[in-house]
Amino acid sequence: MMMMKKVCTFALVLVGMLVVEVIPKADSVTCNVVEFNPCLGAITSSSPPSTACCRKIREQRPCLCGYLQNPTLRLYVNSPGARRVVSSCGIPFPSC
Structure with a gap:
């Protein structure tokens, strides 16, 4: 189970680096999934998100x-x- 979390985390970071140029900018924000790195621990475990994660x-x-x-x-x-x-960060999940 722990190995699977590590593989998923690595895959998320790798995919983020690969798609940095694929996602267009939105509202003067550089869309880069790697920005969610402070959230990886909270996403892959039951720990609460950090302030840095919610800010990102x-x-x-x-x-x-x-x-x-x-x-x-x-x-x-x-x-x-x-x-x-x-x-947990108090942000509504988008309905796109």
């Missing part, structure tokens, strides 16, 4: 629909852990 989610909020529309990122952004973290 707020900053990247204009990008969430783009991430959800990307077939490569959708699985990660729409995962139960990611949904829980977004909710």
Whole structure:
């Protein structure tokens, strides 16, 4: 189980680095899924998100629909852990 979390975390970071240029900018925000690195621990475990994590989610909020529309990122952004973290930060999950 722990190995699977590490593989998922690595995959998320790798995919983020690969799609940096694929996601367009939204509202003067550079959409980069790697910005969610402070959230990885909270997404892959039951720990609460940090202040830095919630700040990054707020900053990247204009990008969430783009991430959800990307077939490569959708699985990660729409995962139960990611949904829980977004909710814990008090941010409504987008309905795109």
